[in-house]
Amino acid sequence: MTEKFETHEHDVLIIGAGGAGLRAAVEALNQGASVGVVCKSLLGKAHTVMAEGGIAAAMGNVDAADDWKTHFRDTMRGGKLLNNWRMAQLHAQEAPNAVRELEQWGALFDRTDSGEIMQRAFGGHTFKRLCHVGDRTGLEIIRTLQDRGVQLGIDVYMECTVTRLLLDGGRIAGAFAYWREQGRFVVFKAKSIVIATGGVGKAWKVTSNSWEYTGDGMALAYEAGAELMDLEFVQFHPTGMVWPPGVQGILVTEAVRGEGGILRNKLGERFMEKYDPKKLELSTRDVVARSIYTEVREGRGTEHGGAYLDISHKPAEYVKRKLPGMYHQFKELADVDITKGPMEVGPTFHYTIGGIRVEAETGAATVPGLFAAGEAAAGMHGANRLGGNSLSDLLVFGRRAGLAAAAHAKKTSAPAIDSKQVEDAEREMLAPFEHRGGPNPYEIHRELQDTLQSLVGIFRNEEDLKRALAEIQRLKERAANVSVEGSRLFNPGWHLARDLKSMLTIAEAVTRCALERKESRGAHSRIDFPEYDPVWAKKNNIIIRDGAGMALRQRPVPEMPEELKQVLAEDK
Amino acid sequence: MAEAVLAVYRGDRESGKPVEYKVPLAPGMVVLDALHYIQGHLSPDLAVRWNCKAGRCGSCSAEVNGRPRLTCKTRMDSLPLESPITISPLRAFPVIKDLVTDVSWNYQVNKKIPAFTPRPGVQWKMFQKDVDRPQEFRKCIECFLCQNVCHVLRDHGKHAQYGGPRFFVRVAGLEMHPLDGVSRAKLLKEQLGLGFCNITKCCTEVCPESIHITDNAIIPLKERIVDKYYDPLFWIVRKITKTGGS
Numbered sequence: 001m002t003e004k005f006e007t008h009e010h011d012v013l014i015i016g017a018g019g020a021g022l023r024a025a026v027e028a029l030n031q032g033a034s035v036g037v038v039c040k041s042l043l044g045k046a047h048t049v050m051a052e053g054g055i056a057a058a059m060g061n062v063d064a065a066d067d068w069k070t071h072f073r074d075t076m077r078g079g080k081l082l083n084n085w086r087m088a089q090l091h092a093q094e095a096p097n098a099v100r101e102l103e104q105w106g107a108l109f110d111r112t113d114s115g116e117i118m119q120r121a122f123g124g125h126t127f128k129r130l131c132h133v134g135d136r137t138g139l140e141i142i143r144t145l146q147d148r149g150v151q152l153g154i155d156v157y158m159e160c161t162v163t164r165l166l167l168d169g170g171r172i173a174g175a176f177a178y179w180r181e182q183g184r185f186v187v188f189k190a191k192s193i194v195i196a197t198g199g200v201g202k203a204w205k206v207t208s209n210s211w212e213y214t215g216d217g218m219a220l221a222y223e224a225g226a227e228l229m230d231l232e233f234v235q236f237h238p239t240g241m242v243w244p245p246g247v248q249g250i251l252v253t254e255a256v257r258g259e260g261g262i263l264r265n266k267l268g269e270r271f272m273e274k275y276d277p278k279k280l281e282l283s284t285r286d287v288v289a290r291s292i293y294t295e296v297r298e299g300r301g302t303e304h305g306g307a308y309l310d311i312s313h314k315p316a317e318y319v320k321r322k323l324p325g326m327y328h329q330f331k332e333l334a335d336v337d338i339t340k341g342p343m344e345v346g347p348t349f350h351y352t353i354g355g356i357r358v359e360a361e362t363g364a365a366t367v368p369g370l371f372a373a374g375e376a377a378a379g380m381h382g383a384n385r386l387g388g389n390s391l392s393d394l395l396v397f398g399r400r401a402g403l404a405a406a407a408h409a410k411k412t413s414a415p416a417i418d419s420k421q422v423e424d425a426e427r428e429m430l431a432p433f434e435h436r437g438g439p440n441p442y443e444i445h446r447e448l449q450d451t452l453q454s455l456v457g458i459f460r461n462e463e464d465l466k467r468a469l470a471e472i473q474r475l476k477e478r479a480a481n482v483s484v485e486g487s488r489l490f491n492p493g494w495h496l497a498r499d500l501k502s503m504l505t506i507a508e509a510v511t512r513c514a515l516e517r518k519e520s521r522g523a524h525s526r527i528d529f530p531e532y533d534p535v536w537a538k539k540n541n542i543i544i545r546d547g548a549g550m551a552l553r554q555r556p557v558p559e560m561p562e563e564l565k566q567v568l569a570e571d572k
Numbered sequence: 573m574a575e576a577v578l579a580v581y582r583g584d585r586e587s588g589k590p591v592e593y594k595v596p597l598a599p600g601m602v603v604l605d606a607l608h609y610i611q612g613h614l615s616p617d618l619a620v621r622w623n624c625k626a627g628r629c630g631s632c633s634a635e636v637n638g639r640p641r642l643t644c645k646t647r648m649d650s651l652p653l654e655s656p657i658t659i660s661p662l663r664a665f666p667v668i669k670d671l672v673t674d675v676s677w678n679y680q681v682n683k684k685i686p687a688f689t690p691r692p693g694v695q696w697k698m699f700q701k702d703v704d705r706p707q708e709f710r711k712c713i714e715c716f717l718c719q720n721v722c723h724v725l726r727d728h729g730k731h732a733q734y735g736g737p738r739f740f741v742r743v744a745g746l747e748m749h750p751l752d753g754v755s756r757a758k759l760l761k762e763q764l765g766l767g768f769c770n771i772t773k774c775c776t777e778v779c780p781e782s783i784h785i786t787d788n789a790i791i792p793l794k795e796r797i798v799d800k801y802y803d804p805l806f807w808i809v810r811k812i813t814k815t816g817g818s
């Protein structure tokens with residue numbers, strides 16, 4: 001039966017070619033595994049390419065006092081202690097080496113006067129910690145990893161979308177996918193699969209995320225029976241562009257504030273003095289996003305409903321050198337010269353903090369043979385992610401997942417592909433061509449975006465969340481009947497029809513978790529429960545498939561060992 | 573509401589033609605927004621590539637009124653609206669469908685280039701002034717607009733013998749890396765066909781990252797080859813520019 005389809009076999013199949021996927025691939029190749037990497041776009045176009053501000057690693061090149069303990073403490077405090085402590089620890093300890101490794105593979109970071117890697121300040125980081133290349137750090141990282149992978153002979157299946165994980169009994173056997181170009185189907189056989197597919201930001205209307213961010217990997221893992229965790233936490237970046245409408249949501253890097261940018265309301269007040277007098281603009285993202293939102297809601301917003309962000313007090317040459325991307329972005333897209341005047345900014349969906357629940361050391365999910373890393377995985381960032389901690393997360397846990405996936409493949413016998421699952425996956429993909437007169441996928445997508453934007457945003461309450469859930473249910477029913485026009489040849493409408501299903505699954509999970517967590521913590525703010533709740537401080541929300549329905553339960557947050565509690569208590 | 577008419581190439585490898593669509597205009601709108609409007613409201617199977625919508629990923633390249641552009645950075649208000657705006661796929665690569673072309677050839681070329689290889693025993697110390705130049709080359713977002721306008725590919729179809737400006741930029745980034753220890757001169761001459769480039773500078777003109785492809789990458793690479801081999805065309809160019817007294 002499977003012979004009907006083009007088939008490829010690998011020890012380790014990696015879904016996703018961003019920083020996490022590529023780093024995992026490099027590591028699995030180093031272990032001698034046969035590795036395939038699948039991605040929805042061309043190689044080098046994953047979200048990682050868009051990262052701007054930098055990668056956090058306590059190298060101490062600029063502030064010599066920095067060390068992993070301080071980075072750990074900042075990460076845990078930023079995450080409101082909901083983080084998996086072990087992940088935060090490994091991350092803080094291993095990030096410097098991960099950056100050095102990139103340098104040894106050819107990356108060229110900006111330099112200090114003494115010839116070391118330059119580091120800049122960022123929100124929530126005690127010291128100057130973000131290694132960077134102007135404001136195009138992600139490009140440097142993805143190219144370096146890409147080149148390294150090519151050098152090691154990586155097999156990349158580009159513009160190929162996975163729609164189902166195949167199981168043999170309870171364990172991973174492979175994946176079913178389609179080539180975007182011709183619309184043909186393809187089966188991958190694999191002993192281990194690493195999910196590195198990123199987040200679900202495209203389900204919101206105002207977002208810095210691309211079409212790729214439809215929550216696929218999380219939904220695939222969920223369908224295969226894996227646990228998802230902490231999905232109520234989604235990060236709204238405080239500074240996205242707000243004007244003109246076409247550019248709404250496009251990111252304005254936190255590096256603007258890192259380099260000294262100041263936030264003001266329409267009255268000219270530096271309002272962060274009110275919300276976080278100590279850290280001001282460099283407070284954590286949850287705080288800054290809520291502050292801007294509150295200023296606007298209380299009538300002190302700018303003409304287009306945002307805040308002013310001003311860096312023009314710095315010398316024009318300096319701004320152009322440190323923030324060239326921002327300079328051009330505003331000049332070309334908004335007719336604003338940021339060396340002369342302020343930008344208008346407001347919150348934009350940015351990052352999916354929750355995701356697939358994994359083991360800290362290995363990235364193993366709760367299905368044998370399944371691993372996850374990067375934005376698709378949960379635990380590392382707790383209730384709020386610090387800027388710069390994602391790029392380092394990708395490298396540290398990408399490496400670990402690649403290592404563990406290769407080791408798992410080595411000790412596992414070849415799994416069998418179940419032709420029933422494959423046929424079922426094929427049928428699902430062909431259905432939208434058979435429905436006639438059903439709804440258009442773009443229409444449903446717009447409705448979902450409007451729903452989440454207005455009901456599952458920065459501030460939440462029970463009534464809104466319940467309405468959102470009902471709305472998602474209704475959209476799910478409609479999505480089951482979508483019809484698409486045209487052929488299978490590179491057909492974005494058809495692709496979206498499938499992406500919708502993932503978005504709806506994860507949107508439901510986010511909303512259910514948000515409804516359940518009756519407190520405010522980090523990126524999750526409940527107007528009806530505005531305080532921390534010590535009981536919720538000790539619980540992670542878990543989502544798991546239960547037949548056709550979605551079950552929600554809790555797990556205790558892992559208890560931190562004594563010596564780390566002490567690290568946490570130290571004040572620096 | 574004001575409207576624009578877009579004449580978008582619709583078709584596949586075998587055949588195709590421009591199809592006109594009316595799109596409502598909004599302030600600050602870019603061509604990619606207009607294409608998304610068409611997808612979302614008029615023709616859901618319109619094939620177009622994009623990711624970042626901010627000029628950072630190099631996915632959305634197309635020819636707008638015959639000029640190679642990133643559609644996410646081309647403002648509608650920068651285009652004349654009296655006649656339809658034509659949007660067609662890059663010409664140097666085979667069409668797959670509509671605005672999506674087969675750029676896989678570029679990935680094949682890239683595989684020929686030896687990766688960064690540190691000199692044995694290097695100290696991992698570099699100064700900003702030494703990395704400024706290779707950092708310029710590493711800004712490349714692989715939009716392939718330069719490949720699209722280079723006549724060696726576009727008009728002469730020398731894909732088999734030539735690397736194209738994008739990969740000269742890539743090689744330059746490696747060759748000028750302060751700690752790199754291998755020479756790619758032979759590769760440039762024998763496999764990437766640097767000699768075919770006659771410094772027309774069309775590539776530099778279209779680069780959205782403002783990389784000085786010819787002056788900073790190609791010419792210094794040609795000099796390296798001249799130092800190693802004899803390149804008649806460049807020998808003349810060098811003579812002209814030298815006597816031209818710049």
Ligand SMILES: Cc1cc2nc3c(=O)[nH]c(=O)nc-3n(C[C@H](O)[C@H](O)[C@H](O)COP(=O)(O)OP(=O)(O)OC[C@H]3O[C@@H](n4cnc5c(N)ncnc54)[C@H](O)[C@@H]3O)c2cc1C
Pocket residue numbers: 015016017018019020021038039040041046047048049050051052053054055056137138160161162163196197198199208209212216217251350351373374375376387388389390391392394
């Ligand atoms: C504009 C912007 C700026 C940012 N700046 C910073 C910063 O300065 N510092 C920082 O630390 N973080 C930053 N972030 C966050 C960070 O860039 C991302 O979280 C990170 O790059 C995600 O990497 P990843 O490897 O997990 O996934 P990605 O890089 O997003 O890669 C996901 C991959 O999965 C593939 N994929 C998805 N679904 C499927 C499927 N069904 N089948 C096959 N393949 C699939 C995609 O094609 C893609 O290759 C920024 C994010 C954005 C959007």
Ligand code: SF4
Pocket residue numbers: 721722723724736737768769770771772773774775776786790
């Ligand atoms: S300068 Fe050389 S590489 Fe650039 S377009 Fe002209 S011929 Fe091609």
Ligand code: SF4
Pocket residue numbers: 630711712713714715716717718719737738741775778779780781782783785
């Ligand atoms: S060199 Fe410039 S034009 Fe050529 S691919 Fe790179 S960014 Fe595009």
Ligand code: FES
Pocket residue numbers: 621622623624625626627628629630631632633642643644645
């Ligand atoms: S969409 Fe990324 S460059 Fe245009």
